[in-house]
Amino acid sequence: MEAAAVASCGSGLRYLPPLDPTPRRQNHRAAVAGLGTKRRRPRAAVACRRPHRVHAAAARGSGGGAGDSSSGSGGVRSKKRLAVFVSSGGSNLRSIHEATAACGKASSGDVVALVTDKPGCGGAEYARRNGIPVVLFPRSKSAPEGVPTAQLLNALRDLRVDFVLLAGYLKLVPGELVQAYPRSILNIHPSLLPAFGGKGYYGLKVHKAVIASGARYSGATVHFVDEQFDTGRTLAQRVVPVLADDTPEQLAARVLHEEHHVYVEAVAALCEDRIVWREDGVPLIRTQTNPDAYA
Numbered sequence: 001m002e003a004a005a006v007a008s009c010g011s012g013l014r015y016l017p018p019l020d021p022t023p024r025r026q027n028h029r030a031a032v033a034g035l036g037t038k039r040r041r042p043r044a045a046v047a048c049r050r051p052h053r054v055h056a057a058a059a060r061g062s063g064g065g066a067g068d069s070s071s072g073s074g075g076v077r078s079k080k081r082l083a084v085f086v087s088s089g090g091s092n093l094r095s096i097h098e099a100t101a102a103c104g105k106a107s108s109g110d111v112v113a114l115v116t117d118k119p120g121c122g123g124a125e126y127a128r129r130n131g132i133p134v135v136l137f138p139r140s141k142s143a144p145e146g147v148p149t150a151q152l153l154n155a156l157r158d159l160r161v162d163f164v165l166l167a168g169y170l171k172l173v174p175g176e177l178v179q180a181y182p183r184s185i186l187n188i189h190p191s192l193l194p195a196f197g198g199k200g201y202y203g204l205k206v207h208k209a210v211i212a213s214g215a216r217y218s219g220a221t222v223h224f225v226d227e228q229f230d231t232g233r234t235l236a237q238r239v240v241p242v243l244a245d246d247t248p249e250q251l252a253a254r255v256l257h258e259e260h261h262v263y264v265e266a267v268a269a270l271c272e273d274r275i276v277w278r279e280d281g282v283p284l285i286r287t288q289t290n291p292d293a294y295a
């Protein structure tokens with residue numbers, strides 16, 4: 001969707017104009033289709049056969065939050081509409097956006113909005129270059145142009161957003177948004193939660209704490225978002241070793257590499273209705289090939 005096309009939508013929102021007055025309109029999908037074939041196939045996760053009883057349905061039968069736009073009468077599912085929240089460089093945004101290309105691993109999704117508290121961050125710049133509307137949130141003293149929560153919710157509804165993905169977003173997502181999108185907001189965190197999570201644990205601070213603790217393994221966690229920092233249900237994890245002479249930057253790079261794979265796989269599962277909720281509330285990812293196997 002073009003930024004200009006949504007600027008007049010009912011929420012009354014003003015989307016941020018591109019910083020570059022002549023943004024490059026890339027043939028993004030064509031460009032990444034070729035790259036996709038070169039990608040290393042991600043390692044298969046450990047399959048867990050016939051776990052506890054599971055509910056073979058996502059949050060709302062077919063999944064999706066406040067703006068559910070699931071299948072029509074013909075049974076053909078429309079792509080799930082994704083809003084990505086970013087405060088940082090945007091490499092997870094990029095990997096998700098690339099995976100939503102025609103032949104990508106998450107081609108059942110479409111990134112339709114970028115929400116940020118830092119309009120100059122790499123993620124926001126990537127969005128502008130790729131014609132993704134940018135919304136500044138929250139409104140604050142340092143960002144008086146930002147929108148309050150109610151207006152953000154209207155914008156997400158106008159854009160018919162199904163799922164919200166936090167990807168290096170550093171602000172607490174308010175309860176109103178969490179409640180409007182039950183079981184429909186994911187976050188990626190650069191440690192093996194519940195270790196090294198919560199307020200104060202973000203970016204390099206996480207990796208510094210992991211190294212200082214003496215832990216031999218770290219990794220990435222994709223989890224559903226509840227009203228506190230990093231306490232929502234874990235959906236997927238990837239493990240990496242912590243090496244004896246690691247710097248926080250080296251560990252961060254090793255974890256980030258895994259983040260890009262595990263987040264894309266989790267987003268694909270979300271968009272394809274492959275998340276099932278075990279009776280004790282644990283979300284599991286059904287594999288694409290075997291309805292009885294879980295990643």
Ligand SMILES: Nc1nc2c(c(=O)[nH]1)N[C@@H](CN(C=O)c1ccc(C(=O)N[C@@H](CCC(=O)O)C(=O)O)cc1)CN2
Pocket residue numbers: 166169170171172173174178187188189190198199200201202224225226227228229230231232
């Ligand atoms: N309701 C929720 N909101 C957010 C969650 C969540 O699980 N529930 N996850 C975070 C992301 N996060 C780690 O994954 C995280 C981000 C930031 C902080 C933090 O301590 N932030 C500082 C501010 C930093 C800054 O603005 O530069 C703070 O709040 O004082 C902790 C964890 C996204 N939101």
Ligand SMILES: NCC(=O)N[C@@H]1O[C@H](COP(=O)([O-])[O-])[C@@H](O)[C@H]1O
Pocket residue numbers: 086087088089090091092093123167168169188189190201202203206256259
């Ligand atoms: N607690 C939140 C947190 O620390 N998030 C982390 O910020 C980085 C964003 O990188 P990116 O902008 O390149 O995707 C990622 O490592 C992400 O896990």
